[in-house]
Structure formats: C-alpha cells, structure tokens
Amino acid sequence: MHDTISILLINPWIADFAAYNLWAEPLGLFYIASALKAAGGSLFYIDCLESGDKTPCALKPNGCSKYKRRIVDPPVPLQGIRRSFAIYGMEDEEFDRRLSGVPRPDIVLVTSHMTYWYPGVFRTIEMIRARFGPDLPVLLGGIYATLCTRHARKKSGATRVYRGTGTKDLLPMIEDMTGKRFTARRFTTYHTLDDFSSSAWPLHELGPKRRFFAVLTSRGCPFSCxxxxxxxxxxxxxxxAPGSVVSEIDTYAGLLKTRNVAFYDDALLVNADDHILPILRSLEGWGGGLRFHLPNGIHARFITGEIASAFKRSGVETIRVGLETSDPALQKQTGSKTTNEEYLRAVALFRNVGYERNAVGTYVIAGIPGQTAGQVARSIEFVHKAGAACYLSCFSPIPETPAWRKAVICSRFPVEEEPLYQNNSLYLLGLSEYTQKTVRELQSMAADFRKER
Ligand code: SF4
Known part of the structure; x- marks a missing residue:
C-alpha cells in the first residue's frame, strides 16, 4: 500500500544589490515537478519572487519586469559596501500567508540559484521552519546547493542538501526522508533531467501567470570555457527531438496565453540544420507570431545567413552573440569558443537581415583572471564597432570551474570561504586592477555606445 507524498516546492527569495527579471523561470524545479507528478506526488508550489499582492512593477511587453523589493541590512561580510542590499520578491507576511494556505506537506523542496544569493534561501528555510516546525523534512537543491554543497550542509538549516540536477537519486531520497513510497513507480523509467533527449516537459503551469515561459531545446554545451x-x-x-520542442511551445503558448518564449539553451545552434532550423520553421507564423528571446549568448561560429534569416522570419527578437572578450590571447586561454573574425561575420549577418543594433547584444566580461581594465575597454569598443550593443558583465567566479583557483588567488576577499564574495557586483572590487570608479567608467562607456544607432 502506497501513500501519496505531498510535496511543497519553493522558489526562494533573491538577496542581492540588484536583480531584474530577464525571463527568469525556475525551469529545473519545474522539470523535477514533472517527475514528481508522474511518480504520483501531490504538489504545491510557492514562488517567493512573484508577489500576488500587486501587479508586477513595470512589466514590459517582452515579458521582462522588475521584482518587488525591500531594502534590508546586508549580511555582515557586505557591511561597508555603499550600495543598497535588498530581498527581491514578496513580503514575509505574504510568504507566511501562502505557507499557511497549503496543507502541511510531507516534505518541502527548496531550489537555489546563484551561489551568492544564499541569504534569500536561508531566510526562506527559516520561515518554513517557523511555520511548520523543526521536524518537517526540508530538502535543498539547485545551483548553490550543487556548487557550494559543504557550505549549504553546514549553514542552510535544510534537513538534507541534494547535489546535482537529475531525479534518479532524488526520488528515493524523498521516500527515505518522508518514510512514504510514491504511488506510481514510473520514475524508475521516467527520469527527466537524467535522460534529457527524451525528457518529459517541465510543469510550466505550476508558476503564476506570466508573460513568458522558458524552453530548453538542448542541455549542456560542447565547449568548455x-x-x-x-x-x-x-x-x-x-x-x-525538434518535434517535442515544437509541441511544448505550441501547447504552452496556448495554455499560458503568451507569445514570449525564452530559450535557455547554452548551445542553441549546435547541429542547427537538424535542430533549431526545423523548430523555427514549424513555429513560423504561429497564431499571429511568437516572440523568441535568447538571453544566453549563441555561438558566433555556427551562425550562417540561413540562420540569421530564419531568426528574422520566425520572430526571434532578442539575440545575444557570445564573445566575452576581444583579446585573442584571452579568448584562447579561456576556451576558444570564438574568434574576432567569426564574431564580426556573425554580427554582420544579423545586421544584413534587418536587425537593429539593440536587438543584437553582446556581453563583455570584466574581471576574468589575468585580464586588464584596458582589455575590457577595447572589447567594448570592438563590439560597438562590429555593430552590436555591448553590455558589461562583471565576472563572477564559480566554484569547481577551471578559472576558480586563479580567481580565488587574485582577490583580496575570502572568495572561497564566503560565497557572498562571488557576487559579480563585488568580486571585481577585490581585484587590484579595478576600483568603483573604473567599473563605473566601463559601464558608462558601454551604456553611451548603446545609445548610438
Ligand atoms: S561560456 Fe558558453 S560556450 Fe563556453 S562553455 Fe559555457 S555555455 Fe559553452
């Protein structure tokens, strides 16, 4: 005899100096929700970032919006930084009200995102404990939990921390923590993120009504920056399979009544002839037109005239072309994902089919270990001259990546012990090469260029 396991899934608050909703959807959690549902779990969901008390502030037609926020005292390591620190999302009272509105679950699953947003995760767990008591099993997963597992195990207050993204070990762990068994044993052959090529769709409908949804057509990247x-x-x-992607978009654009679709892929253009091109062709003209957004950089090397034209025809509106730096030595050193020649050709192809500068954006990173501020300024200028809109992105060191050790050594902050110093707004200020003035000047340079046509 099996009982239904009731599971409360939570997307926690963000705690940072700045945050903006650029097509952010907790897709990993929704994939996991899909597996839990298939296994017979009874699901409830709260998104701390989406307040139901007021309509989202400044919602743009492309689906992006500000988050509601409240200024709070920064955590001790950040005191002394002269910037407002905030919790993004609903008020505590609203979260507690939402918690009290669900029946006491058998387990709570909390996801996590950026490593340095952990204060928002801890606060979420603290309030879950305050509402349901210390005995309720709380399982913490997601990116912070995977990359900073020891920190999370020691400090988060969760009962257990789940490392990784698959569901193969997750479902047995939930059974172990709750002492119950899933009613449908389908999960033994129904692993979502473990076998992505044949995965079920994420449960987009769990989230509150929004003006967009996110889609992953592929997972991972053949490069290794x-x-x-x-x-x-x-x-x-x-x-x-392209057919599965097309059906997901077709179904959810109708169900959620939105035309904005954000592709979350890291490598959208790999094998384009058999993948993204047939997908876009099938969706051309859908219900008067979809609007596609590519917040992650696409590979300049793979862009062809045919892809640029297909983007234009099918309604791809927001494009980010990957470059990061125009310094050839640094490009080689960090993984050779593109060359300046490939980048220039790619931007020209998009501009030739009618995209304006502001639709074709490129992030230039500042603060890569070994990079000078002069190299950053030259990269900004290079992107502008190529015809794209440049956005400055401050480097954030990620634990366990090849660049991590050097990044830790370069900084005057204890980046390894304290994930808060991995914050992209902060890491740069720990490097001898940068002051707040340097960062501001680089940001203004990029912003001024963006104003030009
Ligand atoms: S930075 Fe982009 S190209 Fe490089 S490994 Fe990551 S996803 Fe792939």
Missing amino acids: TYCASFLLNGEFSAR
Missing part, C-alpha cells in the same frame, strides 16, 4: 559551469551542472551535451 574556463569560467563556465555548464559542464558541471549539465554534463554532456544532449538535444531534444
């Missing part, structure tokens, strides 16, 4: 955690989090590259 020294500063990137794609391999650590996703393993080997694997792609879904």
Whole structure:
C-alpha cells in the first residue's frame, strides 16, 4: 500500500544589490515537478519572487519586469559596501500567508540559484521552519546547493542538501526522508533531467501567470570555457527531438496565453540544420507570431545567413552573440569558443537581415583572471564597432570551474570561504586592477555606445 507524498516546492527569495527579471523561470524545479507528478506526488508550489499582492512593477511587453523589493541590512561580510542590499520578491507576511494556505506537506523542496544569493534561501528555510516546525523534512537543491554543497550542509538549516540536477537519486531520497513510497513507480523509467533527449516537459503551469515561459531545446554545451559551469551542472551535451520542442511551445503558448518564449539553451545552434532550423520553421507564423528571446549568448561560429534569416522570419527578437572578450590571447586561454573574425561575420549577418543594433547584444566580461581594465575597454569598443550593443558583465567566479583557483588567488576577499564574495557586483572590487570608479567608467562607456544607432 502506497501513500501519496505531498510535496511543497519553493522558489526562494533573491538577496542581492540588484536583480531584474530577464525571463527568469525556475525551469529545473519545474522539470523535477514533472517527475514528481508522474511518480504520483501531490504538489504545491510557492514562488517567493512573484508577489500576488500587486501587479508586477513595470512589466514590459517582452515579458521582462522588475521584482518587488525591500531594502534590508546586508549580511555582515557586505557591511561597508555603499550600495543598497535588498530581498527581491514578496513580503514575509505574504510568504507566511501562502505557507499557511497549503496543507502541511510531507516534505518541502527548496531550489537555489546563484551561489551568492544564499541569504534569500536561508531566510526562506527559516520561515518554513517557523511555520511548520523543526521536524518537517526540508530538502535543498539547485545551483548553490550543487556548487557550494559543504557550505549549504553546514549553514542552510535544510534537513538534507541534494547535489546535482537529475531525479534518479532524488526520488528515493524523498521516500527515505518522508518514510512514504510514491504511488506510481514510473520514475524508475521516467527520469527527466537524467535522460534529457527524451525528457518529459517541465510543469510550466505550476508558476503564476506570466508573460513568458522558458524552453530548453538542448542541455549542456560542447565547449568548455574556463569560467563556465555548464559542464558541471549539465554534463554532456544532449538535444531534444525538434518535434517535442515544437509541441511544448505550441501547447504552452496556448495554455499560458503568451507569445514570449525564452530559450535557455547554452548551445542553441549546435547541429542547427537538424535542430533549431526545423523548430523555427514549424513555429513560423504561429497564431499571429511568437516572440523568441535568447538571453544566453549563441555561438558566433555556427551562425550562417540561413540562420540569421530564419531568426528574422520566425520572430526571434532578442539575440545575444557570445564573445566575452576581444583579446585573442584571452579568448584562447579561456576556451576558444570564438574568434574576432567569426564574431564580426556573425554580427554582420544579423545586421544584413534587418536587425537593429539593440536587438543584437553582446556581453563583455570584466574581471576574468589575468585580464586588464584596458582589455575590457577595447572589447567594448570592438563590439560597438562590429555593430552590436555591448553590455558589461562583471565576472563572477564559480566554484569547481577551471578559472576558480586563479580567481580565488587574485582577490583580496575570502572568495572561497564566503560565497557572498562571488557576487559579480563585488568580486571585481577585490581585484587590484579595478576600483568603483573604473567599473563605473566601463559601464558608462558601454551604456553611451548603446545609445548610438
Ligand atoms: S560556450 Fe558558453 S555555455 Fe559553452 S562553455 Fe563556453 S561560456 Fe559555457
């Protein structure tokens, strides 16, 4: 005899100096929810970032929006930084009200994102404990839990910490923590993120009504840039069947009544002829037109005239072309994902099919170990001259990546012991090369260029 396991899934608060909702959906949690549902779990969901008390502030037609926020005292290591520190999402009272509105679950699953957002995760767990008592099993997973497992085990207050992204070990762990068995044993052959190529769809409908949804057509990346955690989090590259992607988009665009779709892929253009091109072709003209957004950089090397035209025809609106730095030596040193020639050609192809500068964006990273502020300034100028819009992105060291050790040594902050110093707003200030003034100047340089047509 099996009991239904009731599971409360929570997307926690963000705690940071700044946060903006750029098509953010807790997709990993929704994939896990899909497996839990298939196994017979009874699910409840609270997203701390989405307040139901007021309509989201400044919601843009492309689906992006600000988060509601409240200024709080910064954690001790950040005191002395002259910037407002905030919790993003609903008020404590609303969260407690939402918690009290669900029947006491058998277990709570809390996800996590950026390593340095952990104060928001800890606060979430503290309030779950305050509402349901210390005996309720709380399982913490997600990116912070995977990359900073020891820190999370020691300090988060969770009963257990789950490392990794698959569901193979997760479901037995839930049974072990609750002392109950899932009613449907389908999960033995129904692993979502463990076999991504044939995975079930994520449960987008769990989330509150929003103006977009996110889709992963593939997982992982065949490149291995020294500063990137794609391999650590996703393993080997694997792609879904185009037909499954098309059906997911078709179904959820209708169900959620939205036209905005954000692709979360790290490597959207791999094998484009048999993957993204047939996907876009099938969705061309869908219900008067979908609007696609690519917040992650696409590989300049793989862009062809055919891809640029297909993007334009099918409604790809927001494009980010990967470059990071225009310094050839640094490009080689960090993984050779592109060359300047490939990048220039890619931007020209998009501009030739009619994309304006502001639709074709590129992130330039500042603070890669060994990089000078002068190299960053030259990269910003290079992107502008290529015809793209440049966005400055401050380097955030990620534990266990090849660039990590050097990044730790370069900083005057204890980056390894304290994940708060991995914050991209802060890490740079621990390097001798940068002051707040240097960072501001680089940001203004990029912003001024963006204003030009
Ligand atoms: S190409 Fe992009 S996703 Fe792939 S490893 Fe490099 S930074 Fe990561």
